[in-house]
Amino acid sequence: MRFHDRRDAGEQLATRFLEWNADNELFNTIVLALPRGGVPVGAAVARVLHVPLDILVARKIGVPGQPEVGIGAIVDEDPPLYDKRALEMLGLSEDRLGAEVARERAELHRREDLYRHGLPPLQVEGRTVIVVDDGLATGATARAALRHLRGRGPGRLILAAPVCGPSTAALMREEADDFVCLHQPEHFRAVGEAYENFDQVSDEEVLSILHGQDARS
Structure with missing residues (x-):
């Protein structure tokens, strides 16, 4: 499986979530994207699901x-x-x-x-929170993000990524209430190998997406 770009990957992730939503499992949901690469993916998920998008910066x-x-x-x-x-x-x-x-x-x-311009983060307490990245290698930043969010009292904590390694997937399932990964190659080497276009995401692109001015919309 290969994705054309991050937007394509996000739309495919959203399709998986739409299957879940048949039972209204995504009520009161927000998407938190991990900048920079996770933002185009998370934006596509949020757009298709019609839910709010925010960021969570992890380094x-x-x-x-x-x-x-x-x-x-x-x-x-x-x-x-x-x-x-x-x-x-x-x-x-x-x-x-x-x-x-x-x-x-x-x-x-x-x-x-x-990215925030002084705006506070969205409230996560009691909500379904979907944390999105463009892929997981070691999963270190996603793991730190999940542990941080757990302390803020979400109702349900979901991690979503288009691609990850099998060993990392096993670790992430211990951290999140649900984990969605579309592609888990047996011989995982790098996230970028799952994409035809994996250009670096700039601050300008992140700002454009967060302000609802994504030129690809």
């Missing part, structure tokens, strides 16, 4: 000198959530990652300020 914590290798994640002012096994394998301690955490926390706040 990956990378290995010093290798930021692309994720070993943890942060959301809001929550303490970092680390992959303890990865830390042990790499011979790292949480104390040594202070600079990386501070850098990612600063970028997290920059994005929140830019």
